Structure formats: structure tokens, C-alpha cells
Amino acid sequence: MTFRSEDSGTGPVVVDQEERRRAAKARIDRIGSWLMPAVVMIAAVWFWDRIVVWNEIPHYILPGPGRVLSSFIEDWRILFPALVVTLQITFMALAVAVIGGVGLSVLFTQSRFVEMSLFPYAVILQVTPVVAIAPLIFIYVDSRIVGLLICAWVVAFFPVLSNTTLGLNSADHNLRDLFRIYGASRWQKLRFLQLPAALPYFLGGLRIAGGLALIGAIVAEFVAGTGGIGSGLAFTILEAGYRLNITRMFAALILIAVTGVVIFTVLSFISHMLLRNWHESAVKKEM
């Protein structure tokens, strides 16, 4: 189809100025959302490099980005096993947090009295900083791994618990009535109504818990402080600090940050996939 502008007011598809501007703006936003952070990152790395070079800062005080990068390659034998250990503890803690958090919240919705009795203690556990509890845990628990796991779990389970509890109680009241009218059992109500209604809340809690499990694993290891075989990224940082190997400290630190971002992204993706058919948060807005 040809487009002629001169004679007809009834051309094929006329897109007005406003719509064209809106489309252009959407395109710019889409590109900008990843381009802008990338630009900031490049600028920051460049600036970091220049500061080191211009001020002739020795590498044992502040290494340049190039050195940190080469440390990744040289120290990979040390960094990778440590990363694996940290990831193991993080995911085990997250798994236990999910099982414990969901299990406890289901128990809470089955009995108001259990909720009344236990919820305040869950809050106490949450508001007490894990660094303060960790030394005690390592006194009473022999296994280092178990100690780390407990610390990470203490930090990670609360968002799962509180969000899931809220979600289980948020099912529509009329739907509850309908379930009663059709004679649903407790189990049916939980399985077909409360658990699906709680899913978006649970996934929100899970995303927070993922980051917290990593933080718990790292903090606990700092407190535990013992090295040897099977130590994670936190101990790598401590040890590199003792040796004034600042470069490796940076490498481990960046690895932790990247791990946190990856965990968050993966959990967000899972959340999106599970909710994309029905939940407002995951549904693409239609104009």
C-alpha cells in the first residue's frame, strides 16, 4: 500500500503526533533502563581506575579495576570453592526458611492460638541482630555448617513467615463463604483457596529472603571466623585482609554482590513465571 500525503484525508493508518511521541518515549525508556546503569557502571570503573593512577595509590591500599579483574582469574582456585560453599549455605538456609516459614504460617492459619502464642517470638528473633546471636549459636552447635545454617535461617525465615501468613489470611471473604456452602474440608480450603491466594505474598517474601539468606550466611561466617577446608567467601575476605591482599578482598566482595543480584533476579523470574497468567503485578499493562 502506498502512502500519499498530498490529496487524501483518508489515508491508510494515521498515527497522530501524540501516539508517535508516546511510542518513541516507550522505546527510549526500554533502552534506557539497561543503558543508563551500564553507563554509570563504566563511568564509575573508569573513575576508580583514574583515581588510582592519578594519585599513584599502591595496590595494597586500593587496587585498580584491572588488578581486581586479574585477581578473579589468578585466584579463581580459591574464590570458586568459597563461592560454592557460600551458595550451598545460602540455598540450604533459604530452603529451610521456606519450609519453616510456610509450615509455620499454615499452622498459624489453622489455629489462632498457635499464632497468638508464637508470632511475638518470631518477631523477637527477627529484630535481634544476627551478629549478636551468632556467637552463642557457635558455642552451642558443634558443626560449623549447622551453625552457619541456623544463622542464615534466622535472618531469612521471617519475611517468608510474615508474608505467607498475611497471604493465607487474604483470601476473598465471599470465596470463603462459597467454600463453606459447598462443604469444603479444611484441607480443600487450604489447598484450593488459601495457598493460591497466598502465592504472590509468599513470592514477595521469598525475594527478600533470598537476599537475606546470603547476608546471613556471610555475617555468620564472619562471626564464626574459622577457616580451613569448606570456608566460604566471608572467610576469604577475612583471610585476604590478614594478608593485606586487598585485591582479593575486592574480588570476593564483587563476587558476593553479583551473587546477591543473581539470586534476586532468579527469584524475580520464578515469581514472574508463576504469576504471569493472573496476578496484576506480573500482567503486562494493556495501554
Place this chain on the structure above:
Amino acid sequence: MNDQLPVKLAATPLALRPKLLEMRSIAKVFAEDVVALSDMNLTVNVGDFISLLGPSGCGKSTALRLIADLIHPTTGRINWSETEHNHTISVVFQEPTLMPWATVGQNVWLPFRLASRSYRSCRDEILEALRLVSLENFEESYPRELSGGMKMRTSIARALITRPSIMLMDEPFAALDEINRFKLNHDLLQLKEKIGCTVIFVTHSVFESVFLSDRIVVMAAQPGRVHRELTIEEPYPRSDSFRTSAEYSAYCRTASEALQEAMGETN
């Protein structure tokens, strides 16, 4: 029309219908001494289309919840007829009340799912219920993909699938626009003709109640009670031309007057 208009409990054709349930001097008092209903008597016959019409706070929804056995009367009794001891009840609420995580088909499946029947074993019934509300092509859609009227029709399909002895509808069309409301009024009457179930329909709207029902129970508030009962003698099926007829206007005037009286009594 005047106040002396003889409004009997039920005219002859209605009286011939077998009794389905009877509310005998029902009162419901909520905590803090809120009297939601006082001394309500109502006989529901098989095949009745009854509208409960009244201002807010007159206990219309309380009456529905009592019949649905979601709450229990403070005093009085609800007697179901002997032949209906296996009665099935369906409810349609003001909101469509669908499960957003389930497809239209799965939502309609709910009553059977709770009776432990598999989707496959009752798929024919699900499709039949969807056909009744003209949604047979939307089995796989999610509620968010539907318009307000279609969501409400899904909700009606879910209520119909059990072939209930009585369908309780709590202002089901109040949130819809007028075009959709008229259409659903029309469709609801057609459905009732096809299925022949008993309906109790709560509404604020005089026009809706006259168009739909053969009996209108006008209720008054504070305390909630039955003010008066009207019979709409117009035979079914009623078409949209009924809406513009002189009889319709006359019935609406009577019903409005009754409603005015009911509200005047409330002080």
C-alpha cells in the same frame, strides 16, 4: 393504585407451587444488639423468583446468609420441605468472586472439585454451564481477560452447574453498567425458564425487581423486617417489551410506593 390494593401472599398460580422452604418468625441479632432482622416470615415455593427489595440495612443480605446456612437465626426456624432435605444452594455475590489464578473452566468446576470430582469427569457439565451463559469459547481464559459482565456470567455458570434447588443472588448486577445489567436481566430470565430453579434475588432497584420477579418482598430497616409483599402477575417469558408496557409502569409505581412507605416507617 392505592394503599388498599389487595396484595395477598401469593396469587393462585403461585399458590399451586409446592413449598420449598419456610422462614418462621426469624430474628437475627448481631453482637452489640444490632437487630438485623426481626420477625421475618417468608414462604418460598419451588420455581419462585423472589426479589428482596429494600434500603440498605434492612437485612436483605442477612436473610440470604441465613438461608445459605452461613449464619444461624437468633430465634425462629427455617424449615425446608420434606422432599428437599438434599437441597443444594448456590450463591452469586455482588462481586463475581472468581479465583483469579484459575481459568474460567476451573472456576466453574469449583463446586464439583470440592466434591472430589475430576475436571475430565465433569467437563461436559462445565461446558454445558458455560454454554448457558454464552461463554463456551472462554473455558481456557483467565478472569482478568474478561469484561465485568462476562465475569458475572462465569459466576452464574458456577452457581448453575450444581443444578441448585435454590439460587441466592446478592445484588449480582449492581456493579454493572446499565446496558450489561439489562442484558443480564434478560439472560437470567431465559436461564430460569430453561432450568426452572428457584431464585431469591436481593436488589436496590425497583425496576429490576419488577422486571425479574413474580414476588417482591419489600423490606424496611431498623430493625430489618418484611414490610409488604407484592405479586407481579405478568407471565414468563418476559421480553424487553415488558419494560415499556403500561403494566410494568404500574407495577413499578406500586413497588416504589411500598418502598417509600417502608422507608417512611424507618425512623
